[in-house]
Amino acid sequence: xxxxxxGAGVAGLTLAHELLEQGAKVTVFDLLPDSSGxxxxxxxxxxxxxxxxxxxxxPVLTLGRLAADWWENALPGHVVRNGTLVVAPPRDAGxxxxxxxxxxxxxxxxGERIAALEPDLDGRFRRGLFxxxxxxxxxxxxxxxxxxxxxxxxxxxxxxxxxxxxxxRIADCTGIASAAPALRGVRGEMLVLETPDISLSxxxxxxxxxxxxxxxxxDGNRFMVGATMIESEDDGPVTARSxxxxxxxxxxxxxxxxxxxxxxxxxxxxxxxxDNLPRVTRxxxxxxxxxxxxxxxxxxxxxxxxxxxxxxxxxxxxx
Amino acid sequence: MLSLYxxxxxxxxxxxxxxxxxxxxxxxxxxxxxxxxxxxxxRRETAGGRTGGQFWELIRELGVRILPNTAGCHSVKEAVTTxxxxxxxxxxDWIKLEVIGHHDxxxxxxxxxxxxxxxxxxxxxxxxxxxxxxxxxxxRLLEAGCxxxxxxxxxIGSARGPVNPDALRSFRAEFPDIxxxxxxxxxxxxxxxxxxxxxxxxxxLNTAVAKAGDPAAMASAFAQAVEAGRRAFKAGPLEPRDMxxxxxxxxxxxxxx
Numbered sequence: 261x262x263x264x265x266x267g268a269g270v271a272g273l274t275l276a277h278e279l280l281e282q283g284a285k286v287t288v289f290d291l292l293p294d295s296s297g298x299x300x301x302x303x304x305x306x307x308x309x310x311x312x313x314x315x316x317x318x319p320v321l322t323l324g325r326l327a328a329d330w331w332e333n334a335l336p337g338h339v340v341r342n343g344t345l346v347v348a349p350p351r352d353a354g355x356x357x358x359x360x361x362x363x364x365x366x367x368x369x370x371g372e373r374i375a376a377l378e379p380d381l382d383g384r385f386r387r388g389l390f391x392x393x394x395x396x397x398x399x400x401x402x403x404x405x406x407x408x409x410x411x412x413x414x415x416x417x418x419x420x421x422x423x424x425x426x427x428x429r430i431a432d433c434t435g436i437a438s439a440a441p442a443l444r445g446v447r448g449e450m451l452v453l454e455t456p457d458i459s460l461s462x463x464x465x466x467x468x469x470x471x472x473x474x475x476x477x478x479d480g481n482r483f484m485v486g487a488t489m490i491e492s493e494d495d496g497p498v499t500a501r502s503x504x505x506x507x508x509x510x511x512x513x514x515x516x517x518x519x520x521x522x523x524x525x526x527x528x529x530x531x532x533x534x535d536n537l538p539r540v541t542r543x544x545x546x547x548x549x550x551x552x553x554x555x556x557x558x559x560x561x562x563x564x565x566x567x568x569x570x571x572x573x574x575x576x577x578x579x
Numbered sequence: 580m581l582s583l584y585x586x587x588x589x590x591x592x593x594x595x596x597x598x599x600x601x602x603x604x605x606x607x608x609x610x611x612x613x614x615x616x617x618x619x620x621x622r623r624e625t626a627g628g629r630t631g632g633q634f635w636e637l638i639r640e641l642g643v644r645i646l647p648n649t650a651g652c653h654s655v656k657e658a659v660t661t662x663x664x665x666x667x668x669x670x671x672d673w674i675k676l677e678v679i680g681h682h683d684x685x686x687x688x689x690x691x692x693x694x695x696x697x698x699x700x701x702x703x704x705x706x707x708x709x710x711x712x713x714x715x716x717x718x719r720l721l722e723a724g725c726x727x728x729x730x731x732x733x734x735i736g737s738a739r740g741p742v743n744p745d746a747l748r749s750f751r752a753e754f755p756d757i758x759x760x761x762x763x764x765x766x767x768x769x770x771x772x773x774x775x776x777x778x779x780x781x782x783x784l785n786t787a788v789a790k791a792g793d794p795a796a797m798a799s800a801f802a803q804a805v806e807a808g809r810r811a812f813k814a815g816p817l818e819p820r821d822m823x824x825x826x827x828x829x830x831x832x833x834x835x836x
Binding site: 315358361362444491532536537 | 600601603606634637792
């Protein structure tokens with residue numbers, strides 16, 4: 261069985277990995293020579309199913325809780341299991357209660373514990389929520405490592421030009437570019453800040469009634485700050501308003517971010533279905549995996565397993 | 580029946596469409612609320628030319644009247660531009676006019692509001708101004724040509740409910756014949772019922788439903804509260820008094836104890 265995976269974002273690469281593990285021959289085709297055109301290139305990389313449950317439906321938790329194990333298994337050493345810290349500025353302390361009421365898997369912690377977890381936040385927040393079971397990874401490192409691993413194990417990566425023919429089945433993982441009818445785009449804007457003055461060991465979510473923001477630590481004193489959610493398919497540059505909101509939130513978490521360098525701004529369009537949940541669907545040419553929305557790294561492992569099973573079962577039916 | 584700019588509207592509950600967990604849940608909430616009008620924010624969704632076409636398509640499919648708004652606009656110019664864009668996009672001259680004057684409380688800039696209302700009404704818009712409970716400002720808005728007023732009862736999204744019921748009472752008394760819609764600040768169905776009991780014609784909600792644990796269930800709870808409040812107002816509620824009044828007359832009792 262030879263499967264052509266169309267799209268080298270997180271959906272495509274996780275599916276390629278899953279298919280390879282189960283003995284299929286895989287080719288990955290994308291318009292760009294790397295994965296930088298995909299929404300997942302701009303992802304936060306939080307494996308945070310309990311936190312996400314605050315605004316997402318139950319499957320995000322049930323499907324997402326296995327993601328950290330999948331990534332650890334596929335790419336040993338990439339997953340950092342330090343949990344997630346959720347805090348709110350004093351005047352928005354009520355937001356913590358609201359967040360807690362809609363989630364599970366956390367403990368309520370006080371200032372001393374926050375300082376023990378993140379020494380640089382000492383004295384800044386009196387209460388917080390700690391989701392010990394959550395994890396994170398660096399999305400770009402993970403995508404590059406996955407490409408490398410797949411390449412080393414015989415997966416061909418083809419780029420641009422005409423789509424190669426000859427595959428038995430095609431798996432479409434092209435996100436918003438697939439232009440699937442029920443799909444809509446949700447614009448997201450992010451920043452990367454760099455400062456040696458602060459260090460964090462885990463993603464920190466800063467609650468705010470209007471502009472909730474997360475900050476994910478990366479190597480090299482860098483911090484990814486994200487992300488806006490705008491019902492638009494516009495992928496033009498970050499707006500001044502969004503930039504201001506993201507920076508404000510970073511500054512609210514720690515004033516030292518005021519001196520950080522803005523080393524990158526990014527804008528991507530997340531593919532989403534009306535219920536904001538991803539789907540694997542059967543198509544005439546094979547399958548489609550789409551609608552990962554803001555849960556690419558969290559839900560692509562479960563989608564990859566489902567899609568691989570669908571493709572390979574089909575093969576058994578033919579046999 | 581509620582009549583807004585000559586249109587009969589069956590439901591006295593208007594629902595905002597922002598902040599829901601997903602468009603599907605938004606659709607469920609709108610159905611459960613029975614709302615005949617939904618508001619749609621234009622400001623952010625139109626970042627650039629390629630707009631949230633799919634999202635708007637989903638809202639159009641709800642089959643309810645769309646009242647575009649200028650949420651998030653901080654100047655007259657911004658609000659007027661957004662209103663014009665909304666007219667083109669949704670094919671309606673209805674506009675819920677917001678001109679925000681204060682970043683933290685989202686308090687309306689009432690001076691800008693009156694100015695923007697004048698400009699838009701001149702251009703043929705039917706303006707639904709989001710305002711405070713200030714009677715003088717309200718008078719100016721009517722002078723400008725507004726035929727509906729939308730006073731807040733607390734800051735947007737604050738879920739505090741009517742923080743100044745006396746002001747709302749005098750607002751109602753001052754404008755007995757103008758459709759008045761309480762917009763912003765309602766947190767619970769009991770809040771909605773209480774302003775409807777004061778005689779307001781309708782309420783507009785968003786956060787209280789969108790951010791509830793179960794938005795559709797909350798939408799239906801609000802629908803019932805609005806209905807209950809309206810019926811109570813029509814039925815003529817008893818005014819509070821200082822003295823106890825026994826509901827059974829003591830004199831007529833057969834046996835004194």
